[in-house]
Amino acid sequence: MKMVESDSLAQIVIGCKRGDASCFSQLVDIYASRGYGYFYRLTGSSDVSDDLLSELFVKLVEKINSYKGGSFEGWLFRVASNVFHDYLRDKQRQERLLKSQKRRIESKAPDDKVSESERIDKLQEQLGKLDADIRELIILRFYSQVSFKEIAAMRSEPIGTTLSKLHRGLKKLRELMEQKL
């Protein structure tokens, strides 16, 4: 994972606040793969992850002035989490709208469904078996690399709860992966 010195990151963020496109470009170089990993592990789809990643960086352009210091990674992944939840809400809304036509759509595209499931790797499959909240916590922790204190603050829960969920989740994931192997 690409890491960056806090001083040079601060300079990049200052440039972004001035509206400097090259500074935003540097942010993309630093965080694109972590952001993509975060979205990919949550959605299991490359196409959706590409779109969400693009949306994340456009959101950064809009919201960069609301970053008032502290951990930049924490702030960035908070925005990423909001982008993901907006996507989930939209998806649920679309699913509700298409519910009446669901059977017809599924019967027309069986091949797509098979190929999608084939693309999902083992880890993705096992991650899907975890509780959604715990899955999101594990992925956020792994890709954002922010401290537990910040993660607990982002999720508005006590740090002990966050730690306990992460521990249980990772232990369960390991057990699932070992069973599979």
Place this chain on the structure above:
Amino acid sequence: MNGQNEEELKGLLKKLLNSPEAEEAIEDVRKGERILSEHPVPELYKQVIGNIKAEIARAILCKKAAAFKRTAYKAVAVAAAVILLAAIGVKLFEKGDGEPGKIVTASIIPEVIWESGHLVADDAELATLTAEIEEIESEILDVKLGKNGGNGSAELAELEMELAEINSYFWEG
């Protein structure tokens, strides 16, 4: 897990759990995160990165254009307000056909008492009456002091009558 995060995790778990349990939990977390490291996500295409950068450039332009529009709208609103105030000002100072406005004067006696309607003339009359009263008063004083040597009491009565007449004339207006 980077070094700093591992230290934080150890510290927190040791606070919350007893030592062997904390060690076990740290090991679970470490192994779990190793699984994630060993299963990298598909590579992100350079084309996607390029598209994102182009999208960002467009978003920055839109943001700058929006900021410029906001400033321009504010400037237009301020200019409109200034023009409106100036127009109102001109209207107020330029009444009618452009003739100078009437100068309003006030009498030293309130209009309700004077009830004349011609204050400039009334002021002149007031001055005349005041002068006459003062003159009669001085004549009365002379008579009282016997300065003019005539029939003092008759003159005094005559002057007092004259004064009473002026006084009533004064209040009649």
